[in-house]
Every structure is written in structure tokens, then in C-alpha cells.
Amino acid sequence: MKDTDPIQSAERIVSLIDVDKYFGTNHVIKKFNLHVNQGEFLTLLGPSGCGKTTILRMIAGFEDSSSGMILVQGERVEDKEAYERDVNTVFQSYALFPHMTVFDNIAYGLSVKKVPKEEIKVRVKEMLELVQLLGFEGRKPDMMSGGQKQRVAIARALINNPKVLLLDEPLGALDLKLRKQMQIELKRLQKKLNITFIYVTHDQEEAMAMSDRIAVINNGVLEQLDTPGRIYKHPKTKFVADFIGESNLFDGAVKESKGACSSVVLETGTVRLQAGSEEIPKEAALIPDRDITICVRPEVMKYSKTPVEGFTITGVVKDVIFVGSQYRTLIVMDDGYEVKVNRVKVDKEITEGDRVYLYWDPEDAIGIGTGN
Template identity: 60%
Template sequence: MDKIVELNGVNKVYGTNRVVKDLNLFVEEGEFLTLLGSSGCGKTTTLRMIAGFEEPTTGTIKVQGENVEAKEPFERNVNTVFQSYALFPHMTIYENIAYGLKVKKVSKAEIKKSVLEMLDLVQLNGFEHRYPSQLSGGQKQRVAIARALINHPKVLLLDEPLGALDLKLRKQMQLELKRLQKKLNITFIYVTHDQEEALTMSDRIAVMHDGVIDQLASPTEIYEHPKTKFVATFIGETNIYDGCITSIKGEIANITLENGEVSVKCPEDFSILEYASVSVRPEKMKFSTKKVDGFGLVAQVKDYVYVGSVLKCIVALPNGNELKIERLAGQELPKVGSKCYPYWNPEDAVLIHNESHYIFEALNNIKLA
């Protein structure tokens, strides 16, 4: 596939606040890419720079291979959909959707044909004579999307467009947006702080943290193989253990923790005596009534949390840290108040370089120099 959007060395600084830091990113034609992160991570600023509503302090932005930093938003062949809908309240739905074509002085016949096609596409046939005040939140968002799509942009930018909708409607609209994107084969760049939304809709996810991309990969890769502690804890639930690698035998590393020892499959870029973090998803956790080889954790069962089809078991380690073990409702879990030995298949855990290790190495290098 061809790269349709490219950001190279992009920085955005407000006064002394560096919001986006040396960002390098490309988006392929027809891709659904999500910028995911918490408030203040730089995701919306990045989207606004692509749209033309903000200028990068340094760096270049290309759309279809052409530098666009000096171009106005309407010259970039991208359209933006906002959380607030931004519909004209005094205009009918027809007039709202037709607005962009009317500004371009397209013929009335062509406008009518295009508007009716868009209404059919977003499943709002028969709504053309209504006003925004007569529509539900989900219907308004569909109108906003139709208004953006009618100009046939190469790239559609979506800034948390479903954030104002209730949970049920949001999930419905997620599927609708994905259907539209695949049908039209338009590149979508989507901003959200909702991890489940990103996992559901995206071809790739860029997890942003403090102005940089911590990891850029497919939803499966992001969830199953997080590269940083932040990604592991931000995407879904996980159990994190911090410790030191005390031995490596074959592909298995032994990690010494405050509460005991654990085993995990070890990639080649880890070494003995390195500080590392271990991430284990609750559904990968196991338990035993007796000690398991390679594991020295002992815990007491504190509570259960029932969430429909899933039952979560909360267990406490001797230092007070809590772990979660997750099972489908009806499956066996240890009883509240009982003692158990948590463990997992070594290949089901992810070993992550600990920031403390990098700090230690940097200080050590300074001393050596």
C-alpha cells in the first residue's frame, strides 16, 4: 500500500510545554489508524496539525506525498469530524450535508444526487427535511460523517466523534464507522482515549504517551505483546510484577520479585541482573493449591467481582499488592479467604524492559565516562 499521510520529525511547542516530540508516523491508503492515549498525551494536537488547524513548530507533514504545512485546511483533501457534531441548527439535514458542495458551486442536480447517496450510506433515508434538534445523538453524528464524506476526502480525521454518546449507541456506531470505512476504502485517522474502541475498530493503533508514540502495531500485537509498562497497563487490564532477572535457562528467565520468584519466556534482548517488568493478563493467570515449579508466589483470596459473563477473582500478595484472575462465569476459582499459589504458562507472560534499568545504565555510563 502507498503512504497517504506522513509525519517526519514533527514537534509542537506551546511556550515551554513540548506537547508533541519528534513524531515520525505514516498512514497507509485505506487504513484505519487510531491515535490512542490519555488526556494531554498529544493525540488531538497531532490530528489538528494534520488537519491544518495547528502548525507544527518543526517537522514536515505530507498528504499524498505533498508537503501541506503551508496549506489551509480546505486545501489538504482531508475532512474532520468532531465530537460536538458542529451541525448548523438553522439548516435542514439536507442543507447541512450539501453545504460543502454548495460552497464549491456544484450544480443543484449533482448536489441532490450526492446528498441522497450519503443519506443512504449512513442509513438516514427520509431524514433530509428534519433539523438537527429533531435527531438523536447517534443520528447527528451520522449527519456529521455524511457531511464530511460528501466531499470525497482522501483522509477522514475523527476527533473522539463518539465520546458524547451512551455506551450502547457508541458500540453500535463503532461498527457503523468500521463498515463505512471498509465500504468506501477511505483512510481514517481516529483519536480516542477509549481502549476498547481502539481495539474494536483499528487496523493499527498508535499508543501515545507524553508526546511520543510508545508503540505502533496491530490491536492483537498491542494487547498480546506490549512494548512498555505504560502500554501494558493502559490497554485493558493486566497484572504487573517488577523484579530482577536472576537466571536465564534456554528461553525461560527466572525473575526475583519482592514476593517470590516467577518464570517467563525471555526474548534475546534481556540479560541476567537486568531490572524488568512482567505483564500477565488476568485471563492468562492460573492458580494452584500447592507450589508450582518456577513460581514462588503465595496469595490469599480477597473478593470476587461479577461482570456478567466474566468473574474476576482478587487475590492479595504478602506485601498487599493485589492481582486479578479472570474466568468465565461458572468456571472454577479459589474460595474467598483461602490460600492459593498464582502462576501462569511462561509463554503467556510478557517481559518488558524496566525504565529503572535504562536510568541505571545511563548513570553507569556517565560514571564510566
């Protein structure tokens, strides 16, 4: 019964079961259920204010839940103090002690536990090696860069050998280049140490690059928990489709289904959708009249100057913009919806003001509301 009983499961290192959190009358976390596996890099991803920090703080013991259960290594922790839980936290604002050297900052947790001085020396050195800061032990935090300070903060948390490391936007203060470098370093550290990371970010690219699984949160509700690939290919809700990657979204209703292929009627015309592809499993019946949202990623969106069978939607080319690695074409439909098309090469056949037929390979469209 391992799969259904988190209390019995050794692999599930952190579990939240039906957790609710109110601040006064403000219901910020809603019936939240999440199981985190041992050794996993799990990311909580969602827009500002959706409740990510609150969830971390409840796991860490800095915030009480209003109801529900929180388990760490199979034991309920709601009544345990933060220091009694086998988790450590790294915050966005390093929270280093400014008057202490790097060595003393990292050694802090062990000094408090009265670990012998010789052992502290050895373990701090190991940590400095791990975060590639050997030689920095005598410096004070204000003599270091943001990335270096963050590595000290991580070393300071890791030296306690926590079972779980909670990280709240740890790279938020860094510039893009350093951030990308630190993403790789953090991921490497996590795999090497086989510590469970619960990581918070509102940056979807960062979440995609680092995580084994992502929990997408919207307004205190867990919208989807899945691998980065499945979140991108099988978004279960409109929110997820829109928040992860870029998407063109069309609301409509199924008109008819022939075999795996369905015609879908939008307000602006008819389009096609293929069930039985990787995106839409066969068992997801495309029932006539059923409301459906179609998500088409900009890289698979197509257009043509001549009509394409099964598709009757059109738009006018508004702009072709070079965005560094690719060309982005914006096509405005008659209802004002702006369709995004991404291409590696510029298409010399079309210019601004051209009317084009919009279409896609039916198996490239993702049906939301099909039960996928």
C-alpha cells in the same frame, strides 16, 4: 526505498516526521513520527491530555506544528491552509448548522464549491443512503438523536470525497449501545469507501474493535504503533501493557536462563518466563541481572493451594466478584499488590482469606524490557 522514504511512497498518505509542538513552554508533542497508509483505519489512542487532538489539528491545518514535517500524499502541507489540504474533519460535537435542514447541512461543502444543484441532489441522496438516513433530509438537527446527528456530520464530511477523514472522538457523546452500533457502521463505511481514517479515541476497546493499526500515545510520545493484536500480545512498554487491556505487572531481574526458560526474581519471590514463545521472540536474550517487567493478563493468571515448581509468590484471596460475563478474583500479595484473575466459572475451592500460590504458564507471560 519505499519503506524508508515517505516522500516517495504513494501508499503513505499522511506522514508526520519529527514533529514537535509547544504551547508556550509546554512541550505537548515530542519528536512524533507516524506514517499512515492509504485506505487504513488508524487510531490515535491515549489518555486525556496526551496530545491526540493536537496531532489531528496539525494534520488538518487548524494548528501549526513547532518543528518537523507533515506530508499529505507526499506533499508538505505546513504552509497550506486547512481548506487546501485534502482532509476533512469530524468533531465530537457534531458542529452541524442548527438552522439548516439535514439536506442543506450535507450539501454545504458542495454548495460552497458552486456544484450544480442537480448534481448536489444526487450526491446528497447517495450520502443519505450511505449513512442510512433517507427520509430525514427535511429535518433540523435538534429534531434528531445523537447518533443520527453524528451520521449527518459524517455524511457532510464524506460528500467532499476527502482522501483522509480525521475523526476526533466522534462517538464520545453517545450511550454505550449506540456507540457500539455506530462503531460497526463507521468501520463498514470506511472499508466500503476505502478512505483513510485517522480516528481519535481514549477508549481502548473502541480502538481494538475498529482499527487496522493503533498508535498508543503517552504524554506526547508515540509509545507503540502496531495492529490491535500485537499491541495486546506484544506491548513494548509498561504504559502500553497497562493501558491496553488489563494486566498484572511485576518488576524484577533475570536470575538465570536455561534454554528458553528464565527464572526471574521479584521482591516478593521467584517466577518463570519463557522466551521463544510468541510473546517473547527467541532472539530477545534474557540476560542475567537484566531488569525486566513481567505482564500477565488476568485470563491466564493461575493460582493453586499447593506450591508450583519455579514459582514462590503467594497472596491472600480478597474478593470474588461477578462482573457480568466472568468472575474476577482479587488476590493481595504481601507487598500489597492486587493481582487480578478472570475466569468464566466461579472456583468453589477457594474462599476469601485463603492463601494461594500464584503462577502461570511461562509462555503466557510477556516480558517487557526484553527487546520484544
